[in-house]
Amino acid sequence: MPAATPRERIGWLLRVNRRLAPDPRWRTGKVFAAAFRPAGDRPLAESQITRWESGATNAPRAAIRRYEELLGLAPHALTTLKDALDRANGCAAAPAGEGDPRRLHGLLEVATGSGPITGPEWDELTELVRARPGLILHPPRLWQELSQRLLTELAVAEDSAWLQRQEAMSRLLGHPDAGAHAVDACIRLAQDTGNPVVVEPLSLLDTTAHPDANRHIRRTIAAAGDDRALYGALLGAVRKIRARHFTRDELGDIGRSVAGLLGDPGLAGPLRPLAVQVSRALAGEVPRLEQRATRPEARLIAARVCSQWPVDQPAELTLGELVGECLHSDNPDERLLSAMFVAATPLREPVAAAILDRVVADLRGRRDTGLDAALRSLTTLGSAVHRPLIAQILTEREFGDRARYAAAWATPHCAGAFPEPAWSRILAVQLAAWQRAPDGLGREILHGVTYGIGTDNHRGLLHRVREDARMPPEARTTASWLLTTPALISAGG
Structure with missing residues (x-):
């Protein structure tokens, strides 16, 4: 059976949220339709x-916004997913209209100031900018300031707040005047060795054909230096x-570089599937939808999950596809987006619990293949269900480097929080492990x-890490770098 089309996935998102809404009125299509339009x-x-x-x-986007309103969801919680899916499939909708210029000026003033700006406001601002391809800001550095702030917030945002900022940045990258400044901001952030976010600013360059973006992607692949930078560039x-x-000529250069990577037996494991995709x-x-098959464990x-919830068979099939992609896809963007689709529904916690059971069973059987993708998918789902397991992996010596690496990189933006004493314990254990084997994965852990x-x-604790010469x-x-960023952005903020 062919995989669900993008349009069908949006339909799945709407149907599951309505059918599982806390307000039982909306579970009947007739009642929901009657309330859809103003009296x-x-x-x-x-x-x-x-x-x-x-x-x-x-x-349409306006209809999805109405679903958000009636179902009591956070503004843009579903529309941003549609934007991301449309962009991933190269079919972004044209702007609805230029909108109110006074609203544009007001949002620009907020975004270039020191006050807070929310994800929905970034969404609205960049939609207004996208609707005006002839817009020019004076002085031009305002585009740079806007891009830098948006990228910095992207680095610390979580859940839908993160996705809203990623889509907002993609709109700036595609704008005729803002694009060059946004490209420059992405490259600067990717080259900042202190910043933990390298993949996102590089992968965002896929939005634009700007010569500087092309050149930087090509050179990063040719250099084959830092694994995270190479990952983002691929x-x-x-x-x-x-x-x-x-x-x-650029395609020829990339082809030669990738052939060299694939011929290198020392190429890091996560990089090889991406090099093959390139x-x-x-x-x-x-890739063709009909060539995909959902793995048995995802089904x-x-x-x-669906045996415990009033979900029909077509919805169950699509859920299986999404779970399979977030656990097994070779493309990290696809893994991320599929997990975020599930996370935007009431099925997020039941799915997280089922995935965690599978991870625990694999670890008991001494299998850690796919552990990295599974733990990061749980984080993307916005669940804290795997926090105890992460703590166990990072504080007990029975776990190997691969498991500890997977656990460490599942902690950024994970729902919930470890108290400071728990983090102190994790730091002490992992620092000791790195000192025993400084040539292993301990540095990245x-x-x-x-x-x-x-x-x-x-x-x-960040101050302690920064000042500790042993680290x-x-x-x-x-x-x-983290100490110089603004306070973290809450989900939906």
């Missing part, structure tokens, strides 16, 4: 709800190649632990 307006036909939720017709290159951003994109291969997880301490907002340089510079 006195022409009623919405129940069949229209069915067409949107089945994917028979495309649900991820960005896949979509840029398919979007025909590169010249023939090679396939260069060869003109396009079992979906069946277990401490790097991930430091980032997790930062997103849990323990600034006192690896990456952890100390990341602690310093």
Whole structure:
């Protein structure tokens, strides 16, 4: 059976949220349709709800916003997912209109000032900017300030707040005047060795064909230096190649670089699947929905969850696809987006519990293949259910380097928080492990632990990491960088 189309996935998102809404009134399509339009307006036909939720017709952004309002969801919690899915499939909708210029000026004033700006406000501001391709700011450095602030917030935001800022940044990158400044901001952040966020600013460059973006992606792949930078560049290159951003000579350079990577037996494990994807994109291969098959374990997880909830079989099939992608896809962007689709529904915690059971069973069987993707998927789901397991892996000596690396990099932006004494214990154990084997993964494990301490907002511990000469340089510079960023942004903020 073919995988769900993007339109069907949006329909799934709407249907699951409505059918599992806390307010039982909305579980009946007829009642929901009757309430959809303001009193006195022409009623919405129940069949229209069915067409949107089945994917028979495309649900416009305004309709999705109305779902958010009626279901009591955070503003833009669902619309941002539609934006991200449309962008991933190269079919972003045109702006609805230029909107009120006074609103644009007001939002620009907030965004270039020192006061807080929320994810929905970033969304609205960049939609207004996108609707004005001829917009020019004076002085031009305002674009740079806007881009730098947005990227800094992206580094510390969580859940839907993070996705809203990523989509907002993609709109700036695609704007005729803002684009060059946004590209420069992405490159500067990626080159900042103290910043823990390297993949995102590089992969975001897939939005634009700007020559500076092309050049930086090509050079990063050729240099094959820092693994995180190479990871981000390969991820960005896949979509840029398919979007025909590169010249023939640039494609030739990338092809030679990737051939060298694939011929290197020492290439880090997570990098090889991405290098293969770049090679396939260069060869003109396009993934086809009908070639995908949901893995049995993903189907079992979906069946277990849906047996406890009033979810129909088509919704269960789509859930299985999403779970399979977030656990097994070779493309990190796809893993992330699939997990965020599940996270935007009431199924997030039941799915998280089922995935955790599978992870625990694998660890008991001494299997850690896929542990990194599974733990990070649990973090992306916005669940804290795996926090006890993370603490166990990072404080008990029975776990190997791969498990500790997976646990460390699942801590940044994980729901909930470890108290300071727990983090102190984790730091002490992992520092001792790195000192015993300084050539292993210990350096990157401490790097991930430091980032997790930062997103849990323990600034006192960050000061300790920064000042501790025994810590690896990456952890100390990341602690310093995190100490200079604004306070963390709450989910939806």
